[in-house]
Amino acid sequence: MRYLTGNYIMIRMLLVISLLFLSFYQCFAQNSIKGKVVDEHKAPIPFATIGLKIKTTDSVLKRNVLSNNSGEFIIQNIKGTSAELTISSVGFISFNQAINFSQNPSVDLAEIVLHDDRQTLSGVTIAARKPLIQQKTDRLIMNVQGSVLASGNSAYNILAMAPSVQLINGKLSMEGKSNVLILLNGKKLPNATLESVLGSLPGEQIERIEFITNPSSKYDASASGGVIEIYTKRSSAMGWTANVSGNVAQGYRTSGGGAADFRTSTKKLDFSVSAAYNKTGHIERGFSNRDLYNGQTKVGDFSQKMDLSSGSMIDKSLNGSVNYELNKNNNIGLDVNLMKVSLRGSGNLDAVINDQQSRLTSNTFNDVLLEVGFSNYNLFYKANLDSLGSNLLATANYARYTSGKKQEFNQTTIDENTGDISHSQFRNNAPAKYDIYTGTADYTKIFKNSTKVEAGLKYTLTDNHSNQFMEVYQNGTWTENNNVLSNLGYQEKIYAGYLNINHKFGKLSLQAGLRAEQSSYKVTGGIDSSYFNLFPNLRADYKVTKNYSSSLSYARNINRPSYDNLIPYELFIDNYTSSRGNAYLRPEYAQTFSWNHLYKKYSLRLAYTRTSDAIADVLFYDQSTLRFIETQSNFLTQHLVSASLSVPVKITSWWTTSNRASLFRKELKYPSPFDQHEVITRNKTYYTLNTLSTFTFGNGLSAEVSAYYNSPSISGIYSFRAYSNVSAGIKKSLLKDKASLKLDVSDIFYKNNLFATTNIVPIVTEGINRGDTRRVRLSFRYSFGQDEEKKRAKIQAAGNTNELNRLKL
Numbered sequence: 001m002r003y004l005t006g007n008y009i010m011i012r013m014l015l016v017i018s019l020l021f022l023s024f025y026q027c028f029a030q031n032s033i034k035g036k037v038v039d040e041h042k043a044p045i046p047f048a049t050i051g052l053k054i055k056t057t058d059s060v061l062k063r064n065v066l067s068n069n070s071g072e073f074i075i076q077n078i079k080g081t082s083a084e085l086t087i088s089s090v091g092f093i094s095f096n097q098a099i100n101f102s103q104n105p106s107v108d109l110a111e112i113v114l115h116d117d118r119q120t121l122s123g124v125t126i127a128a129r130k131p132l133i134q135q136k137t138d139r140l141i142m143n144v145q146g147s148v149l150a151s152g153n154s155a156y157n158i159l160a161m162a163p164s165v166q167l168i169n170g171k172l173s174m175e176g177k178s179n180v181l182i183l184l185n186g187k188k189l190p191n192a193t194l195e196s197v198l199g200s201l202p203g204e205q206i207e208r209i210e211f212i213t214n215p216s217s218k219y220d221a222s223a224s225g226g227v228i229e230i231y232t233k234r235s236s237a238m239g240w241t242a243n244v245s246g247n248v249a250q251g252y253r254t255s256g257g258g259a260a261d262f263r264t265s266t267k268k269l270d271f272s273v274s275a276a277y278n279k280t281g282h283i284e285r286g287f288s289n290r291d292l293y294n295g296q297t298k299v300g301d302f303s304q305k306m307d308l309s310s311g312s313m314i315d316k317s318l319n320g321s322v323n324y325e326l327n328k329n330n331n332i333g334l335d336v337n338l339m340k341v342s343l344r345g346s347g348n349l350d351a352v353i354n355d356q357q358s359r360l361t362s363n364t365f366n367d368v369l370l371e372v373g374f375s376n377y378n379l380f381y382k383a384n385l386d387s388l389g390s391n392l393l394a395t396a397n398y399a400r401y402t403s404g405k406k407q408e409f410n411q412t413t414i415d416e417n418t419g420d421i422s423h424s425q426f427r428n429n430a431p432a433k434y435d436i437y438t439g440t441a442d443y444t445k446i447f448k449n450s451t452k453v454e455a456g457l458k459y460t461l462t463d464n465h466s467n468q469f470m471e472v473y474q475n476g477t478w479t480e481n482n483n484v485l486s487n488l489g490y491q492e493k494i495y496a497g498y499l500n501i502n503h504k505f506g507k508l509s510l511q512a513g514l515r516a517e518q519s520s521y522k523v524t525g526g527i528d529s530s531y532f533n534l535f536p537n538l539r540a541d542y543k544v545t546k547n548y549s550s551s552l553s554y555a556r557n558i559n560r561p562s563y564d565n566l567i568p569y570e571l572f573i574d575n576y577t578s579s580r581g582n583a584y585l586r587p588e589y590a591q592t593f594s595w596n597h598l599y600k601k602y603s604l605r606l607a608y609t610r611t612s613d614a615i616a617d618v619l620f621y622d623q624s625t626l627r628f629i630e631t632q633s634n635f636l637t638q639h640l641v642s643a644s645l646s647v648p649v650k651i652t653s654w655w656t657t658s659n660r661a662s663l664f665r666k667e668l669k670y671p672s673p674f675d676q677h678e679v680i681t682r683n684k685t686y687y688t689l690n691t692l693s694t695f696t697f698g699n700g701l702s703a704e705v706s707a708y709y710n711s712p713s714i715s716g717i718y719s720f721r722a723y724s725n726v727s728a729g730i731k732k733s734l735l736k737d738k739a740s741l742k743l744d745v746s747d748i749f750y751k752n753n754l755f756a757t758t759n760i761v762p763i764v765t766e767g768i769n770r771g772d773t774r775r776v777r778l779s780f781r782y783s784f785g786q787d788e789e790k791k792r793a794k795i796q797a798a799g800n801t802n803e804l805n806r807l808k809l
Helices: 002-028 155-160 194-199 799-803
Strands: 031-040 047-054 058-066 072-080 082-089 096-099 107-115 118-121 122-126 133-135 137-140 165-166 169-176 182-183 206-212 225-234 239-250 255-263 269-281 284-294 299-325 328-354 358-383 391-415 421-447 452-465 469-474 477-482 488-505 507-525 528-543 548-559 572-573 577-580 586-600 601-612 615-622 629-636 638-653 655-671 679-698 701-710 713-715 719-722 723-734 739-746 754-759 763-771 775-787
Touching: 047 072, 058 072, 096 107, 118 358, 133 638, 155 165, 155 206, 284 328, 299 358, 391 572, 421 572, 615 763, 655 713, 679 713
Parallel strands: 031 107, 182 225, 577 629
Antiparallel strands: 031 072, 047 058, 047 082, 082 096, 118 122, 133 137, 137 206, 165 169, 206 225, 239 255, 239 775, 255 269, 269 299, 284 299, 284 763, 299 328, 328 358, 358 391, 391 421, 421 452, 421 469, 452 488, 469 477, 488 507, 507 528, 528 548, 548 586, 572 577, 586 601, 601 638, 615 629, 638 655, 655 679, 679 701, 701 723, 713 719, 719 754, 723 739, 739 775, 754 763
16 A cells, blocks of 8 residues: 555656646747748738747747748747737738747748738728838938829939938038948949939839948948938839839929830849930029139239020930849849930130239130940849848949040130230040949848848959040140140059948847958059058947837948049139149048937937048139139048937828938148148038928828028038028829829029138138029829739849949949
């Protein structure tokens, strides 16, 4: 009996121990869950948010991941016996399911179908739409697709209305800093000027624009001013689509243009082609006043009125892209971009020159022809290495850029003291050719423990050949001026590599990157140089609460001079002003610290940037010819402190606004023009205000109003008065949303022009140059096609973007 009793007790103890062990195992077992997110057509939904709320004995933990390009996801190392799963994506109804790991620690949900978030009210279908402005800790996102901004506006117009961006006279800055790297689907499609480049891209072709103030080491080290990434709507669905659009605008001159694009996509092949033509009436009107000096003594003054109101700018572009899927994990593709621009401008300049002994008046007829040709060929290969999104991307790129600027000046001068009349005529021709060869390899490895590693290599060879020919008309013939450089050039090689690591520890995310670059260059008539640099990049993000997150970052960057600023040829702006390259210009180096805060949809960014050898525009005065020469030079240091606050407000269900205010404090130091040992310090506090309102009235009717104001500011030796812009437009959707008609007015109060002054002896000037910025425009767009609504992954292939930006295109 004792024996039976003892066995019974032993059996009970074994059962209790087994139950305790099983309970302990269930509490600390490493469970996992995986699945694939698809839509109603079984097409994968990339970047869906998968949220898991894990219940333990004493707490509730939360984990979030994103689905990869194939819609797949996996969450491992789950501690707990049960969890609540939520899957969401914009435009779809959220999916919820309770998960129990008691029976199976490895849960496979196979395919999870998300249904379109659509509601029907009185026969009208309403779909969920992304907000126009989304603010994150490291970037701001404008969701252009489907917005009022898209219709009738070009990428240039949209950027000009974007928060944190200042864009005027073709010069762009973001958060008070220039040298912004602009990417269009991973590369740039340049043209003769930034305005013509972005002006040739219709807003209807844009999906979103991302403004990245803290780019990682993956981007070129020269992105010291941040990165703007523009994504178009290509390859978003299978089937075929086509769009045609046209517009006509009236300001001082009439402008107009048209664009068309076609795309067809199958499971294996994606092909797209687009073409655009624009003709813009050219106008430049303004004045310039200057004091004339002999050393530090004022000896006279100069005033000039300009009216170049004849001529036009014509830009034509043809772009093609073909992507082929070799198999599920391997893709190849080719992108081709062809562009041509011509600008013809002519008109009169009337000048008056006073000195202590005479008074001269002159009339000059200027005739300028600028022709630019650009061709860009980009071959790429992408391999998807696993289901988590790891991949390898390799690109090979060749670009050729040619430009020719022909100028002719016919001047008549009258000496009012003696009555003497003189005539002079000269012409200047400055052709240039750039060949740019680029090769890149980028590797991304995503680990299951919330870690991502990025590494890459890049090689760039830039070869430039330039010439300048100046001729003077004498005795009935053109005679070449032998004092001008006739053979100029530039060559540069850059070897680069980077490593970037991201890891998430619960609420804390860390990023550390390092980029190494070896550069060597030589300039005809300048210097040969070779240098090696390391560019660290650090970032920490912490999610304090559900609604509040904060981040700290540090980055070191380089800004290399643009190619034409290194080549010492001289281009004439008028008889008394020219621009000239500086073959001794050195790169500038910037160190940036930033602290970002995001509470719900409100953001605050604090930043400090110290720039050594800062590149800035300067003027030199040639007393013998009374000519001012514009060039660039290295200053000593520049300090920039900034604070930016973004406040989106939804006033009513049909009226939303995005508002941004930025405050800047800039200080720069440079040597005196008379004593290189004397240091001059300039400083200025200034601010910018930006607001963008969108109105949705129903029945396909919508409107937009945008406005910005920039207070007086400084840049280099220049001081700028305040300038502003108010624009408005109204859009009507037609033919079941297949077509749209829009009427808009830009720069309503005609205040979007810079008035610049300098007050540093002997460079004392003031002046303004007004373009045709106030225009009324009517635009129409029609879309047709047979989308199958089956999505395929997009491939963004960055190649020679940084080099094209240095062309200042």
